[in-house]
Amino acid sequence: MSRMQKETPVPDAPLARLYRRPGFMIRRAHQIAVSLFLEETGALGITTTQYGILAVLAQRPGIDQVSVAKLLGLDRSTTGMVVNKLEEAGLIGRGIGVRDRRRRSLQLTRAGKTMLARLAAPAERAQARVLAPLDPRERVLFLDMLDKLMRSFNGSTRVPLTDGRQQMTDEGTTDTRHPVSSVLRGPSSIFRGGRAAAKQTSARVRKEG
Numbered sequence: 777m778s779r780m781q782k783e784t785p786v787p788d789a790p791l792a793r794l795y796r797r798p799g800f801m802i803r804r805a806h807q808i809a810v811s812l813f814l815e816e817t818g819a820l821g822i823t824t825t826q827y828g829i830l831a832v833l834a835q836r837p838g839i840d841q842v843s844v845a846k847l848l849g850l851d852r853s854t855t856g857m858v859v860n861k862l863e864e865a866g867l868i869g870r871g872i873g874v875r876d877r878r879r880r881s882l883q884l885t886r887a888g889k890t891m892l893a894r895l896a897a898p899a900e901r902a903q904a905r906v907l908a909p910l911d912p913r914e915r916v917l918f919l920d921m922l923d924k925l926m927r928s929f930n931g932s933t934r935v936p937l938t939d940g941r942q943q944m945t946d947e948g949t950t951d952t953r954h955p956v957s958s959v960l961r962g963p964s965s966i967f968r969g970g971r972a973a974a975k976q977t978s979a980r981v982r983k984e985g
Contacts, residue, residue: 810824812906813899813902817895817899822891825854826861826862826867827895829848829855829868830867830868830888830891830895832847834889838883840879840880841855841859841880842855843938844882846936846937847937850935851934851935866885866887867884867885867887867891868882869884869885
């Protein structure tokens with residue numbers, strides 16, 4: 777028996793079971809996705825939640841804070857705090873709702889649009905890195921299975937995610953031209969992905985490799 781074999785620790789059975797629990801693995805995978813996002817975008821000083829809000833407002837200009845929270849599956853207090861920080865940074869602005877003047881609509885400022893454009897390439901790189909260990913077929917299957925899991929239990933969560941394709945705009949009509957679900961494929965939302973996103977990322981990784 778080699779020295780390496782003698783020094784190899786025997787896996788702790790209880791911990792091995794813990795590490796194979798779905799909740800533990802999903803949480804850890806999310807930590808990795810966020811870490812990779814911050815590695816790629818660190819110089820811009822934007823968090824994954826801030827990125828998500830900027831992305832939503834690019835596709836749903838004029839919606840209110842409550843709608844933003846529903847589209848991202850965020851609680852209202854967290855959304856309010858992040859929106860305030862983005863406003864203080866000059867990346868978003870508030871206006872008066874078209875149908876209800878008591879509502880405050882949200883819009884990207886010119887600086888916000890510029891920031892989102894600058895985030896595009898590093899966010900894509902982060903997403904590609906998250907999926908890089910998987911082959912093209914595995915990427916599609918991985919995202920489809922996560923999507924199935926989320927859809928199955930979405931209604932039972934404390935903050936259900938509203939499907940972007942059905943989100944009402946400030947004018948009171950359903951807008952399906954730019955489904956938000958197609959935008960939120962960045963690393964912070966990697967577990968909300970779908971088949972199209974996986975294929976696009978797979979093609980990009982193959983091209984880069």
